[in-house]
Amino acid sequence: xxxxxxxxxxxxxxxxxxxxxxxxxxxxxxxxxxxxxxxxxxxxxxxxxxxxxxxxxxxxxxxxxxxxxxxxxxxxxxxxxxxxxxxxxxxxxxxxxxxxxxxxxxxxxxxxxxxxxxxxxxxxxxxxxxxxxxxxxxxxxxxxxxxxxxxxxxxxxxxxxxxxxxxxxxxxxxxxxx
Amino acid sequence: xxxxxxxxxxxxxxxxxxxxxxxxxxxxxxxxxxxxxxxxxxxxxxxxxxxxxxxxxxxxxxxxxxxxxxxxxxxxxxxxxxxxxxxxxxxxxxxxxxxxxxxxxxxxxxxxxxxxxxxxxxxxxxxxxxxxxxxxxxxxxxxxxxxxxxxxxxxxxxxxxxxxxxxxxxxxxxxxxxxxxxxxxxxxxxxxxxxxxxxxxxxxxxxxxxxxxxxxxxxxxxxxxxxxxxxxxxxxxxxxxxxxxxxxxxxxxxxxxxxxxxxxxxxxxxxxxxxxxxxxxxxxxxxxxxxxxxxxxxxxxxxxxxxxxxxxxxxxxxxxxxxxxxxxxxxxxxxxxxxxxxxxxxxxxxxxxxxxxxxxxxxxxxxxxxxxxxxxxxxxxxxxxxxxxxxxxxxxxxxxxxxxxxxxxxxxxxxx
Numbered sequence: 001x002x003x004x005x006x007x008x009x010x011x012x013x014x015x016x017x018x019x020x021x022x023x024x025x026x027x028x029x030x031x032x033x034x035x036x037x038x039x040x041x042x043x044x045x046x047x048x049x050x051x052x053x054x055x056x057x058x059x060x061x062x063x064x065x066x067x068x069x070x071x072x073x074x075x076x077x078x079x080x081x082x083x084x085x086x087x088x089x090x091x092x093x094x095x096x097x098x099x100x101x102x103x104x105x106x107x108x109x110x111x112x113x114x115x116x117x118x119x120x121x122x123x124x125x126x127x128x129x130x131x132x133x134x135x136x137x138x139x140x141x142x143x144x145x146x147x148x149x150x151x152x153x154x155x156x157x158x159x160x161x162x163x164x165x166x167x168x169x170x171x172x173x174x175x176x177x178x
Numbered sequence: 179x180x181x182x183x184x185x186x187x188x189x190x191x192x193x194x195x196x197x198x199x200x201x202x203x204x205x206x207x208x209x210x211x212x213x214x215x216x217x218x219x220x221x222x223x224x225x226x227x228x229x230x231x232x233x234x235x236x237x238x239x240x241x242x243x244x245x246x247x248x249x250x251x252x253x254x255x256x257x258x259x260x261x262x263x264x265x266x267x268x269x270x271x272x273x274x275x276x277x278x279x280x281x282x283x284x285x286x287x288x289x290x291x292x293x294x295x296x297x298x299x300x301x302x303x304x305x306x307x308x309x310x311x312x313x314x315x316x317x318x319x320x321x322x323x324x325x326x327x328x329x330x331x332x333x334x335x336x337x338x339x340x341x342x343x344x345x346x347x348x349x350x351x352x353x354x355x356x357x358x359x360x361x362x363x364x365x366x367x368x369x370x371x372x373x374x375x376x377x378x379x380x381x382x383x384x385x386x387x388x389x390x391x392x393x394x395x396x397x398x399x400x401x402x403x404x405x406x407x408x409x410x411x412x413x414x415x416x417x418x419x420x421x422x423x424x425x426x427x428x429x430x431x432x433x434x435x436x437x438x439x440x441x442x443x444x445x446x447x448x449x450x451x452x453x454x455x456x457x458x459x460x461x462x463x464x465x466x467x468x469x470x471x472x473x474x475x476x477x478x479x480x481x482x483x484x485x486x487x488x489x490x491x492x493x494x495x496x497x498x499x500x501x502x503x504x505x506x507x508x509x510x511x512x513x514x515x516x517x518x519x520x521x522x523x524x525x526x527x528x529x530x531x532x533x534x535x536x537x538x539x540x541x542x543x544x545x546x547x548x549x550x551x552x553x554x555x556x557x558x559x560x561x562x563x564x565x566x567x568x569x570x571x572x573x574x575x576x577x578x579x580x581x582x583x584x585x586x587x588x589x590x591x592x593x594x
Binding site for chain 2: 048136137138157
């Protein structure tokens with residue numbers, strides 16, 4: 001049901017409740033310029049990922065990014081075949097005091113040995129220009145790109161969700177969808 | 179009040195401990211210590227707000243979990259939890275096998291997480307999920323669902339034949355998808371049910387919901403046969419989980435299609451019990467109607483609940499001690515294959531009109547072949563059972579219970 005590697009499958013079976021989606025890393029690891037140096041994405045794992053189902057327009061993706069390494073990681077961009085554009089968003093107060101979603105300057109920093117939660121009403125991946133309806137139960141593929149150019153792939157099941165309708169800075173609203 | 183609450187160090191299980199300890203020894207050891215602490219703690223705080231007291235009370239049984247993944251679905255052999263909610267859903271017209279696959283992946287993931295005390299994905303109230311209290315979610319497929327897959331259905335997956343005693347209401351009958359949500363904690367049942375229903379919204383609509391209860395956990399020894407609202411010991415004759423008979427008659431292949439291997443059949447009957455009319459029957463009449471003693475549940479010819487009835491025993495004036503018309507006599511078959519596994523619950527709803535009760539039994543039985551095991555039994559009771567004077571079936575539904583799944587699979591993955 002998820003893209004998980006065999007060793008991780010054991011971990012899932014043992015923990016039963018953890019949806020562990022390890023990063024399938026690409027890019028820097030095979031880049032000759034990086035030599036044998038471990039890339040940042042090797043330290044990153046994505047758990048409990050899900051995406052809000054939507055017929056068209058915009059959606060959001062959520063989950064927990066965990067950094068098992070000893071150096072902070074920075075996610076600088078995200079992409080999915082399900083949307084023409086993905087932005088890293090935060091939800092914060094604007095100058096008028098309203099809570100709005102807006103692009104996160106500098107990307108998502110995942111602290112060394114720590115994690116970053118992406119959740120409705122907080123940091124999240126903003127999908128814009130859906131290429132097709134995202135139906136509940138669909139498995140949506142994502143690629144995160146880190147500041148060193150390495151990437152991390154994961155899939156997220158789509159769930160019908162009524163929330164995650166915060167104001168978007170720029171005046172647009174996302175409608176509740178099924 | 180004998181203890182000084184200050185002498186009892188407050189024990190608080192962390193959420194992580196609660197989650198990962200589960201039914202394992204970790205929570206057992208801590209839980210026993212905590213059990214003492216709770217009672218004394220509450221007593222010592224009498225007069226204070228209960229919120230404070232419960233804030234420091236460590237869960238005892240709330241952390242217990244039942245494994246979700248396995249050959250068979252949980253919630254069948256599981257020692258019956260105190261509470262149940264059965265839901266039947268009707269699939270939207272557009273739902274095909276592909277959509278069923280998507281739906282069951284989500285519902286399986288929800289059930290797997292919730293049963294282990296974790297919030298579901300996108301759970302907006304994950305704090306309600308951390309007390310699983312042996313939560314199980316069991317899925318059943320109705321004839322309408324199997325038809326969407328164009329795969330063969332078991333021959334018995336259809337409405338039961340009509341019985342003369344039936345007064346069935348469509349509001350309590352049939353359905354495409356069954357969810358059986360069990361826990362020892364009713365708040366846990368409510369949250370799990372809410373989460374599951376939210377995740378079916380794209381695919382189906384709720385057809386009916388039936389909730390039931392038994393004794394609270396810890397009120398009596400586990401494994402005690404439940405009592406119904408007539409006061410009767412109800413469900414003595416059943417198949418014992420783990421026994422060879424259970425393996426054969428519940429998990430057996432019968433002549434079911436291959437996708438059902440590891441699964442079984444399920445019948446839910448909503449049986450109204452007329453408590454007002456039952457009040458008019460004296461104790462001897464009540465015992466004669468069922469053929470058992472009310473105090474012990476023993477056959478009228480025995481002394482213990484598990485004693486085999488002696489149908490040949492006669493009274494001093496020559497009548498059978500266990501009347502021919504009694505429920506016990508009529509339910510009994512000479513054919514050892516005509517047996518079922520019972521896992522029912524009581525219901526007690528708001529009375530309507532002039533009646534003083536709206537109560538009854540959620541008769542729930544599991545059997546590999548509904549036609550060969552359940553139907554003959556019900557036919558005998560339909561023909562003659564004195565208890566029929568006080569009981570009326572008002573709802574009826576039959577579902578196929580697919581097998582369990584592994585951690586990488588989902589319920590229904592043998593069918594879709």
